[in-house]
Amino acid sequence: MPGLPKIVLKRLRAKPAAPGSSGAPAGPAGSQAVKHFDANLLAAFAEKTLTERERTEVLNHLAQCADCREVVALTVPAEVEVAQATRLAARRGWSVWSALRWGALAAALGAVAIVVVLHQYPSRRQATVSKDMSPDVAASAGKAVPQASAELPPAQPSPEAAAAKAEAESRESLREMAKLEKGATRSGGRNVATQPASTETKQQVTLMAAARPPATTEAENVPPVRAERETSTTGVALSVGAMPAAPPPAKPVFKVSAAPEGEPQAETSVVPQAGGAAASAKTETATASRDLNADQALETSRKATTPTTSRATARVRGGPPVGEFAPKAMAARSDSKSKLGPPAALWNISASGKVQRSEDGAKSWEEVQVDDAVTFRVITASGGEVWAGGSGGALYHSSDGGVNWQRVNLESGGSSVTQTIVGIQVRDPQHLTVTTASGEQWVTEDGGQHWRGEP
Amino acid sequence: MSGSRETATHSTMADLPCLRRQAAQAGIPESVFAKLYRQAGAERFGLTPQDFAGILQEVAGKHLRANASPSEVLELLTNLRVEELALARCCARGNEAAWEIFLNRYREKLYGAAYSIAREDSAARDLADSLYADLYGVRTTDGRRISKLSSYTGRGSLEGWLRAVLAQEYVNRYRQQQRLVSLEERTEAGVQFQAADPDPTQALDARLEEAADQALASLAAEDKFILASYYLNGRTLAEIARLLGVHESTVSRKLEKITASTRKCILAGLIDRGMSPKEAEQAMEVEVSEFSLDVRRRLMQEKGQQTVP
Numbered sequence: 229m230p231g232l233p234k235i236v237l238k239r240l241r242a243k244p245a246a247p248g249s250s251g252a253p254a255g256p257a258g259s260q261a262v263k264h265f266d267a268n269l270l271a272a273f274a275e276k277t278l279t280e281r282e283r284t285e286v287l288n289h290l291a292q293c294a295d296c297r298e299v300v301a302l303t304v305p306a307e308v309e310v311a312q313a314t315r316l317a318a319r320r321g322w323s324v325w326s327a328l329r330w331g332a333l334a335a336a337l338g339a340v341a342i343v344v345v346l347h348q349y350p351s352r353r354q355a356t357v358s359k360d361m362s363p364d365v366a367a368s369a370g371k372a373v374p375q376a377s378a379e380l381p382p383a384q385p386s387p388e389a390a391a392a393k394a395e396a397e398s399r400e401s402l403r404e405m406a407k408l409e410k411g412a413t414r415s416g417g418r419n420v421a422t423q424p425a426s427t428e429t430k431q432q433v434t435l436m437a438a439a440r441p442p443a444t445t446e447a448e449n450v451p452p453v454r455a456e457r458e459t460s461t462t463g464v465a466l467s468v469g470a471m472p473a474a475p476p477p478a479k480p481v482f483k484v485s486a487a488p489e490g491e492p493q494a495e496t497s498v499v500p501q502a503g504g505a506a507a508s509a510k511t512e513t514a515t516a517s518r519d520l521n522a523d524q525a526l527e528t529s530r531k532a533t534t535p536t537t538s539r540a541t542a543r544v545r546g547g548p549p550v551g552e553f554a555p556k557a558m559a560a561r562s563d564s565k566s567k568l569g570p571p572a573a574l575w576n577i578s579a580s581g582k583v584q585r586s587e588d589g590a591k592s593w594e595e596v597q598v599d600d601a602v603t604f605r606v607i608t609a610s611g612g613e614v615w616a617g618g619s620g621g622a623l624y625h626s627s628d629g630g631v632n633w634q635r636v637n638l639e640s641g642g643s644s645v646t647q648t649i650v651g652i653q654v655r656d657p658q659h660l661t662v663t664t665a666s667g668e669q670w671v672t673e674d675g676g677q678h679w680r681g682e683p
Numbered sequence: 684m685s686g687s688r689e690t691a692t693h694s695t696m697a698d699l700p701c702l703r704r705q706a707a708q709a710g711i712p713e714s715v716f717a718k719l720y721r722q723a724g725a726e727r728f729g730l731t732p733q734d735f736a737g738i739l740q741e742v743a744g745k746h747l748r749a750n751a752s753p754s755e756v757l758e759l760l761t762n763l764r765v766e767e768l769a770l771a772r773c774c775a776r777g778n779e780a781a782w783e784i785f786l787n788r789y790r791e792k793l794y795g796a797a798y799s800i801a802r803e804d805s806a807a808r809d810l811a812d813s814l815y816a817d818l819y820g821v822r823t824t825d826g827r828r829i830s831k832l833s834s835y836t837g838r839g840s841l842e843g844w845l846r847a848v849l850a851q852e853y854v855n856r857y858r859q860q861q862r863l864v865s866l867e868e869r870t871e872a873g874v875q876f877q878a879a880d881p882d883p884t885q886a887l888d889a890r891l892e893e894a895a896d897q898a899l900a901s902l903a904a905e906d907k908f909i910l911a912s913y914y915l916n917g918r919t920l921a922e923i924a925r926l927l928g929v930h931e932s933t934v935s936r937k938l939e940k941i942t943a944s945t946r947k948c949i950l951a952g953l954i955d956r957g958m959s960p961k962e963a964e965q966a967m968e969v970e971v972s973e974f975s976l977d978v979r980r981r982l983m984q985e986k987g988q989q990t991v992p
Contacts, residue, residue: 232914232942233949233967235895240911267847268746271839274847276928277762278838282746287904291911295854301918302800302850303843304925 240291264296265289274303573629575607575614583607583616585630598624598633608652617649617662625676636676638662643681645670715761723769728781730769738772739763742836768837775820775830782819789845790815796846800853810856814849891966894952898945906941913938 265273265286272278273286290297576584576593581603584593598604604618612629621644623636638645651663661682662670669682716736725735742763743756751759773781797811798804820830835844899907905927912918912926920938924931946967953963 232910233895233946235891235949235967236898236910236945237914239895239899240907240915266834267844267851268834268836268838270851271843271847274926275839275843279758284904287908291904291907294911294915295858297908297912297916297918298854299847299850300926301912301916301922302853303847305796305799305843305846 264293270296270300270303274300573609575609575630577604577607577616581605581618583630596630599635603648605648605650606652608654610654610657613654613657615652615654615660617652619648621645621647621649621664623649623652623662623676638670638679640670640679640681715757719760719763719765723765725769725773728769728773728778730773734772735769738768742768742838745836746838763837764840765837767841768835771832771835771837771841774818775833777820777830789842792842793845793849796842797849800846800849810849810853814845814852888966890953890956890958891949894949894956897952898948901948902941902945906937909934909937910941910945 269278269282269286273283278286290300574586574590576586578584578593578595583596583598583604585596586593598616599622602618602620602622602624604616604622606618607614607616609615612627614626614630616624616626616633621638623638623645624633625636626633638649645662645664645668647664647666647668649662650665651661653661653663655661658673658675660672660676662672662679664670670679671682672679716732716739719739720732720735723730723735725731739760743751743759746759747755770781770785774785793815794807794811797814798807801807801810814831817831820832831848835841839847902910909923909927912923913920918926920934921931924934927934949967950960950963953966954960958966
């Protein structure tokens with residue numbers, strides 16, 4: 229806090245006196261005895277039940293009396309802090325869940341539209357579905373993410389430049405998009421929510437997956453509504469997962485965040501990119517790190533946004549022409565695909581909180597034995613490095629693709645995490661951030677050997 | 684039961700001439716008193732309407748000015764925690780039924796509050812035990828038990844009052860321990876002692892003191908509280924926000940605003956007193972630690988000694 233003159237601090241400093249006494253003994257020679265307020269008024273002040281006049285009088289005294297300030301500070305119970313923190317978390321969560329609901333609705337509408345169009349126009353899946361998708365997505369995006377829109381300064385940029393680049397890479401992008409769409413579909417179906425809505429979303433995604441490649445490709449475009457929101461609100465989250473300068477992961481990275489109760493997790497796969505290299509990096513980022521829960525999404529959205537992503541998402545909202553949108557997405561996908569390498573195992577958290585893995589592109593899932601006593605809520609993977617978190621502060625890590633697991637002790641300064649872990653954000657194998665149900669964040673910079681709580 | 688209630692109501696009107704007169708004078712309806720009496724549930728503890736009226740009268744006299752308006756009296760009394768007030772006062776009188784209820788409700792909270800304040804088990808237990816004894820009234824005067832609960836006025840919750848009393852006792856004990864520390868220990872601990880009055884030639888520019896006083900006087904009470912809590916008590920923004928019942932960001936913005944306005948006010952005051960802007964800036968940044976200032980006197984002179992009626 230810069231700039232408070234030192235003379236003011238001197239003026240503010242007052243000699244402490246015994247609190248709670250009326251007619252306290254005089255202080256230094258010549259000074260008057262200080263009369264303090266009794267416990268009734270201090271308690272009423274702490275509970276905000278004083279009249280305005282009384283409150284002003286108490287504040288005036290508190291400004292002079294260090295002891296009474298201490299008493300008042302001790303009088304406010306810790307439960308107030310908890311209640312306030314809970315209210316703040318609830319408000320934050322509520323707004324995020326509201327955004328998630330809109331996003332899920334948008335994703336569901338888009339999926340239904342894709343299925344319908346695919347069935348009606350099988351020979352023109354890609355272009356046609358893209359055409360149908362964009363307005364739906366745009367409409368849904370417009371409805372679903374008003375907050376995200378507000379957060380993105382470049383709300384309505386033109387997608388023409390991005391579309392032109394996408395068209396140039398359309399053929400290879402189509403092939404890559406088809407392959408990656410399987411992953412996107414799986415990720416969409418890999419809903420860790422234990423609520424019926426998540427099942428519904430998974431079913432919708434399953435429908436998309438069952439459709440021909442262009443359908444799934446377009447299904448990939450569905451998430452842009454969510455991706456858009458996620459991107460706009462989780463710019464840093466999406467980008468930190470895969471640093472552009474870092475060597476690309478050998479395998480696709482899929483991260484699933486813990487679904488809020490009642491909220492489907494329509495995971496997105498690709499974010500339309502406006503620029504080539506940046507686009508591929510961003511796409512890689514998007515596919516690499518979609519792991520945030522609602523709280524993390526909001527926090528990271530405040531930290532950073534990327535103009536490229538913003539333009540891309542704005543383009544989605546604005547209902548870009550099919551030709552511009554689909555090829556662009558496909559181009560990004562292909563670029564990212566070329567960097568990702570061969571597909572890897574997919575991970576999921578079942579409705580009962582068990583860790584699941586699929587080796588066949590989400591066609592079938594097998595339960596992975598980690599810890600029967602833990603109800604898992606979140607899992608994130610990067611190649612063979614898999615992190616899973618759940619109830620009781622349980623955090624497990626596997627470095628061999630889930631064959632062997634090791635429990636990681638989340639503790640710092642003698643205190644351990646006991647709350648459910650609902651978010652895991654991996655920047656790189658050494659830097660992780662874990663979020664608990666109460667909003668606490670724990671950070672490690674050495675791969676989990678040491679942790680520190682973040683305020 | 685309804686008959687007894689009616690009887691109580693009739694007794695309320697008949698046996699409380701003082702309060703009724705005061706209530707009439709202050710403009711408090713009799714129905715309000717009857718409602719408060721019922722809410723207090725004082726009958727179960729044997730607290731008569733007259734006793735209850737006396738308690739309300741005492742509370743009003745303690746918290747209101749002598750010339751308080753009827754609306755102020757009505758607002759004060761209707762916002763009291765009358766049920767807890769009746770319980771506390773009946774405990775102070777030694778009513779066993781009231782004590783049983785008090786123990787059931789507040790014993791655990793008392794020890795919990797003591798622990799949250801003292802942060803150490805033995806100190807917390809000692810703190811709670813000593814207060815418990817004061818609440819029960821182990822001290823007697825002229826054969827009458829003196830209980831601290833008789834000073835509870837119902838302005839806040841009884842639990843909050845218990846916390847405040849515990850906090851006061853805790854801070855008192857801490858200050859007493861400080862005074863008991865030997866001079867040698869304080870010297871070894873590097874405690875700074877107030878310097879003797881400085882040579883007048885080295886005294887701080889009186890204009891700076893005046894401008895600072897003027898700036899402080901222009902601050903609202905809450906602003907001064909924020910400054911004092913932040914800079915003198917080392918409270919975090921979150922803690923200050925908790926005390927004021929606002930968001931942390933609000934406190935942060937306020938602190939920045941207060942700092943900027945204080946600087947501006949002092950600068951203006953120094954310029955008004957003949958300094959150039961550059962001199963004023965330099966004067967504000969002068970290191971005042973080597974000067975002896977009667978800080979307490981300065982701050983207190985600004986608002987004077989106050990007590991709440």
